[in-house]
Amino acid sequence: MKLLLTSAGIKNPSIESAMVELLGQPISECGALCIPTASYGHAPRGIHGSYRFLTGGATTPMVELGWGSLGVLEVSALATLDQELWVPAVQEADVLLVNGGDSLYLAHHMRESGLADLVPSLSPVWVSLSAGSMVLTPRIGEDFKVWNPPDGGDRALGIVDFSIFPHVDHPDLPENTMAAAEQWAAGLGNPAYAIDDDTAIRVVDGTVDVVSEGHWQQFG
Amino acid sequence: MKLLLTSAGIKNDSIRDALIGLLGKPISECDALCIPTALYGHPYAGPRQAWRCISGTETGTPTVELGWKSVGVLELTALPSLDEERWLPLVRETDVLLVEGGDAAYLSHWMRVSGLADLLPSLNAVWVGVSAGSMVMAPRIGDDFVNWQSPAGDATLGVVDFSIFPHLDNPDLPRNTLAQAERWAADLPGPAYAIDDETAISVVDGAVDVVSEGNWRKLQ
Numbered sequence: 001m002k003l004l005l006t007s008a009g010i011k012n013p014s015i016e017s018a019m020v021e022l023l024g025q026p027i028s029e030c031g032a033l034c035i036p037t038a039s040y041g042h043a044p045r046g047i048h049g050s051y052r053f054l055t056g057g058a059t060t061p062m063v064e065l066g067w068g069s070l071g072v073l074e075v076s077a078l079a080t081l082d083q084e085l086w087v088p089a090v091q092e093a094d095v096l097l098v099n100g101g102d103s104l105y106l107a108h109h110m111r112e113s114g115l116a117d118l119v120p121s122l123s124p125v126w127v128s129l130s131a132g133s134m135v136l137t138p139r140i141g142e143d144f145k146v147w148n149p150p151d152g153g154d155r156a157l158g159i160v161d162f163s164i165f166p167h168v169d170h171p172d173l174p175e176n177t178m179a180a181a182e183q184w185a186a187g188l189g190n191p192a193y194a195i196d197d198d199t200a201i202r203v204v205d206g207t208v209d210v211v212s213e214g215h216w217q218q219f220g
Numbered sequence: 221m222k223l224l225l226t227s228a229g230i231k232n233d234s235i236r237d238a239l240i241g242l243l244g245k246p247i248s249e250c251d252a253l254c255i256p257t258a259l260y261g262h263p264y265a266g267p268r269q270a271w272r273c274i275s276g277t278e279t280g281t282p283t284v285e286l287g288w289k290s291v292g293v294l295e296l297t298a299l300p301s302l303d304e305e306r307w308l309p310l311v312r313e314t315d316v317l318l319v320e321g322g323d324a325a326y327l328s329h330w331m332r333v334s335g336l337a338d339l340l341p342s343l344n345a346v347w348v349g350v351s352a353g354s355m356v357m358a359p360r361i362g363d364d365f366v367n368w369q370s371p372a373g374d375a376t377l378g379v380v381d382f383s384i385f386p387h388l389d390n391p392d393l394p395r396n397t398l399a400q401a402e403r404w405a406a407d408l409p410g411p412a413y414a415i416d417d418e419t420a421i422s423v424v425d426g427a428v429d430v431v432s433e434g435n436w437r438k439l440q
Contacts, residue, residue: 033267040298043306047253047292054293055275071267072274076297077260080329081368085260089267108301147302 002125005133007166008197009060018211030094032067037075038131041102041147053099078113093124100130105147137163165194185219192219225354227386228417229281235420238431242346250315252288257296258352261326261368283318296330321351325370358383385414405439412439
């Protein structure tokens with residue numbers, strides 16, 4: 001399993017190089033499946049956000065990079081479909097492009113559909129932004145909760161063992177300071193990273209490293 | 221609610237003029253929501269077709285690419301896990317719903333489960349259906365068109381009192397002949413229309429009108 005967990009997509013050449021290296025082939029030869037589902041957790045904004053993401057019109061570059069082919073993997077639809085309608089498409093893809101929005105909403109539908117169980121053994125690279133990155137962590141922390149899951153907690157999928165505070169020092173998000181991230185991390189009980197929009201966390205077979213043209217900090 | 225039930229979207233000027241008439245204002249002044257849900261349920265559609273339809277690059281069934289003022293994605297499978305106030309006001313305000321094709325029984329199921337089916341009579345939006353997005357309004361689709369196994373069998377929403385056989389004489393669908401449509405209609409209790417890809421059925425306050433630059437037939 002290869003993961004490239006970004007805050008805001010493929011924002012700079014360092015992150016793009018890291019992604020191409022994980023893909024092992026040019027972007028133009030890769031089949032991509034886009035996962036918009038987290039967007040809907042932040043409806044009504046996310047209803048238009050999903051369209052911008054899928055059409056490459058968001059401020060978080062991902063779908064518009066020149067993929068060989070593109071498809072939509074709608075995670076909320078999967079639980080009511082026969083697995084043969086979607087599992088082969090996932091296994092044949094080179095990359096999953098996972099939009100942001102609400103990470104617990106995405107985690108819920110990934111569990112319900114069985115996609116969460118497939119992720120650790122997947123061959124496509126998981127390239128995600130914001131909530132699409134946070135969904136793989138053990139927990140997101142109460143600060144980031146919007147959608148309330150059935151179990152009421154802040155537990156995500158725990159496929160990696162650290163939590164992520166994205167968009168640190170983003171000018172439109174004045175609460176996302178490094179001091180706030182430090183406080184957030186202190187309440188988690190597991191390691192964490194705070195990353196800005198020019199930073200990504202790369203995970204290959206359990207080995208974690210950070211790719212950045214901006215700033216980030218590791219906690220715990 | 222006003223309906224424009226097409227076989228393959230806004231394929232010609234007559235259908236486009238009918239659409240503008242139903243909207244009551246130019247396309248560029250209308251807010252649109254695309255409903256892709258049926259695409260995920262049908263083996264002939266799937267992830268790539270879903271991306272082409274949502275991104276407005278599926279030239280076979282023009283809907284999203286017509287130049288709407290805004291476009292959002294209303295994913296019905298996502299709605300039951302959201303509070304209604306996150307999506308209902310937007311649906312009430314929208315000018316048009318662009319309902320993509322795929323599996324009509326799957327779409328019908330999610331129309332009911334999401335609660336959108338119950339809201340239809342109170343909505344101002346024009347419903348523009350493509351293929352299964354049109355068939356879903358019928359009382360039944362007929363066994364020939366059943367793929368996804370619905371608890372409701374071939375029963376769909378019954379918003380109109382006729383059934384629809386789309387893609388008549390489409391060269392890519394050699395079984396969609398008029399003879400086949402007549403056999404299909406003979407098994408249905410109510411009236412039916414067979415329409416080709418250049419034809420649409422408009423329904424306004426119960427008045428049914430066929431708009432066509434191609435072929436169609438009313439079948440009893």
